[in-house]
Amino acid sequence: MKKYPYRTIVAMIAPLAWGGLLLFTYLVVPSSLFAILMFFGLLSLALMCSFFPLTHFLGQRLLFTRRYRATNRQALRQAGLLTIIILANLALRALHSWNILTAFIIIIAAVIVEILSLARKI
Numbered sequence: 001m002k003k004y005p006y007r008t009i010v011a012m013i014a015p016l017a018w019g020g021l022l023l024f025t026y027l028v029v030p031s032s033l034f035a036i037l038m039f040f041g042l043l044s045l046a047l048m049c050s051f052f053p054l055t056h057f058l059g060q061r062l063l064f065t066r067r068y069r070a071t072n073r074q075a076l077r078q079a080g081l082l083t084i085i086i087l088a089n090l091a092l093r094a095l096h097s098w099n100i101l102t103a104f105i106i107i108i109a110a111v112i113v114e115i116l117s118l119a120r121k122i
Helices: 005-027 033-061 072-094 100-121
Strands: none
Touching: 005 033, 005 072, 033 072, 072 100
16 A cells, blocks of 8 residues: 555546536636636646645655655645735735735745744744
8 A cells, every 4th residue: 555645636637627627628718706716726626636745745755854754734824824824925016015014924924824833833
């Protein structure tokens, strides 16, 4: 049996999510609020499924120390934070409210959340 079945399953879902997003953007005109929300939902699924194996692999291979051992929960949290950073910036850009300062504030807030969650674990 494989050691990390969740990472493999999610990695297989990622191309399907990206394909669904590509098909959705090709076929649907973004004229309604539902279409825009559906786009952001598909994008969040695709990003989460893409970032989860990446963060899990990086945590297992590159960031391995005696105090920090990457788990599926940490990889999922880190993938979620990366997804939130991207989606928040895209949502602000769609509302014509984005600037570089808000991007830095969003990134700093995500870094603080990650540091606090890692500090709580230790």
